Amino acid sequence: MVVNPAWELIARRLIARFGQDAVIMRPGEPTDDGYGNEIPGEPTAYPARAAVIDANVVLAHQQTGSLEPGDVRVLISTEGLPIEPDTADALWIGSEDWIITSVARLATDGEPLFFDMRVGR
Template structure:
């Protein structure tokens, strides 16, 4: 039996997100400099990505872990220079939102896309 082709699934996900999504960015803070007791934040770097913004369904919102104003963001893995983390921010239509949680969809070890919980 042949192994499943996850690279093809990733290409399909990238294509669909590009078709129905929008341009965005993963904003990563720069390394701090200066004195350890009074560091100066380094300049942030935006890494372009393609994303789709969705609302959470009412049954998913519990008011604590997922709030009514949170957004589910699907980010294409293809062409993304960095792996998003909760330390980053996601830029959607010029607005930087906090990343609460990042869940890579990675069956078989191949990252197909990222699901991000974003909070404004």
């Protein structure tokens, strides 16, 4: 997806100004217990910088049907993030645990600039 330069600038400013520490938790590889059952592997934590989008924007998206009540839109900086988040991951912001319901990779020339996520409980 090609990013509008104005939107890129806005996203960078939002993350810089309102960003807070977050952690993307990637589930570990499951192992077989020898009886055909999977044992979840140890999750890996990836520190990130996240900005939660203003509640008024979230409400506007809820009215158009792109967000469910209780969902939040979050911008994640790619700076220093060695993975590309997906819906199998979880997001921690402060002490709150969020389920990632969708991730949009926003990039120019194939290089990701940030991730636009919708997260819920």
